[in-house]
Amino acid sequence: MKRRIFTSILFAPVVMAVCAAGLLAQNNQGGQGNQGGKQMDDQGEGQISVHSRTPVEGFAPAAGGTGALSPISNHGGPVLGSPNVYLIWYGNWNQSNGSDTPAGQSLVRSFLAGLSNSPYYQINTTYPGVSGFDNLNSKEYTDKGSQGTSLNDRSIKTIVTNALKSGALGSPDPNGLYFVLTSSNIAKSGFCSQYCGWHTYMSYSGTTIQYSFVGNANRCLNACAAQTVGPNGNAGVDGMLSVVAHELEETNTDPRLNAWYDSSGAENADKCAWTFGQNLKVAANGAYYNMTLNGLNFLIQRNLAATDNKCYVNWATKAQ
Numbered sequence: 424m425k426r427r428i429f430t431s432i433l434f435a436p437v438v439m440a441v442c443a444a445g446l447l448a449q450n451n452q453g454g455q456g457n458q459g460g461k462q463m464d465d466q467g468e469g470q471i472s473v474h475s476r477t478p479v480e481g482f483a484p485a486a487g488g489t490g491a492l493s494p495i496s497n498h499g500g501p502v503l504g505s506p507n508v509y510l511i512w513y514g515n516w517n518q519s520n521g522s523d524t525p526a527g528q529s530l531v532r533s534f535l536a537g538l539s540n541s542p543y544y545q546i547n548t549t550y551p552g553v554s555g556f557d558n559l560n561s562k563e564y565t566d567k568g569s570q571g572t573s574l575n576d577r578s579i580k581t582i583v584t585n586a587l588k589s590g591a592l593g594s595p596d597p598n599g600l601y602f603v604l605t606s607s608n609i610a611k612s613g614f615c616s617q618y619c620g621w622h623t624y625m626s627y628s629g630t631t632i633q634y635s636f637v638g639n640a641n642r643c644l645n646a647c648a649a650q651t652v653g654p655n656g657n658a659g660v661d662g663m664l665s666v667v668a669h670e671l672e673e674t675n676t677d678p679r680l681n682a683w684y685d686s687s688g689a690e691n692a693d694k695c696a697w698t699f700g701q702n703l704k705v706a707a708n709g710a711y712y713n714m715t716l717n718g719l720n721f722l723i724q725r726n727l728a729a730t731d732n733k734c735y736v737n738w739a740t741k742a743q
């Protein structure tokens with residue numbers, strides 16, 4: 424979806440949060456539709472695929488409908504069968520705010536390790552050539568702030584480039600998705616105000632790699648988290664993980680932005696964005712969750728099955 428069209432759609436549900444929630448309660452559509460899509464980056468240098476803000480702030484996480492949505496199709500581009508995930512920590516992840524912490528970083532690692540071949544991630548196997556596995560690389564890179572505390576899209580590319588140049592992540596990996604995860608003191612153009620994350624790709628030293636920006640939702644829980652208490656007691660990182668899952672599964676099926684998306688440019692996870700299924704549970708601290716991976720509870724947005732264009736939480740039980 425081009426930016427001109429996309430911008431108007433982006434702001435409407437945010438401004439009219441009450442209307443959006445009302446619509447959700449009334450209809451039984453699959454996802455909420457058009458909760459993200461493709462646009463030019465803010466430097467006009469390339470395309471990114473963004474994940475919108477939550478349209479239902481102040482409400483319980485939306486279940487979403489169970490019906491079939493408009494079809495998603497393969498436009499001929501490649502998919503990533505089994506992405507290798509690399510973490511690039513940007514900013515200060517050693518704060519005393521209870522969110523940008525080493526424990527928060529561990530939560531990200533535990534989630535990505537537990538995600539691989541989980542009943543949730545197996546939804547991706549409905550896309551030919553996609554395995555349902557992800558491989559969390561143990562090599563990580565930390566950038567404590569080389570590009571300052573106010574970033575734009577080009578800064579994210581620079582951060583990835585510098586991480587690759589350092590050699591700390593090994594040689595550039597064509598099956599790699601390099602996540603730039605910013606701490607909540609870092610401002611990023613568009614983050615919180617328009618979207619919560621995006622993914623795209625770049626060429627580095629003759630190799631095309633995928634990369635993604637996701638900020639700690641603690642910066643704007645009302646915009647980039649579905650709830651203000653997280654199931655693991657870290658609302659910012661708990662909220663961030665739902666966006667991480669979203670970007671990862673989109674990178675599986677549309678790594679170069681030319682494979683799986685619908686007629687309006689929405690990728691698989693976009694079509695189910697900000698919907699969490701019919702079987703929400705409540706943790707002891709009052710937070711909602713919809714899956715347990717390696718003993719930890721998470722609230723993760725649903726994903727679209729290519730076989731029937733419906734949103735699912737669990738591909739083993741077919742729970743929607």
Ligand SMILES: [Zn+2]
Pocket residue numbers: 458459460472473474475669670673690692693
């Ligand atoms: Zn998206």
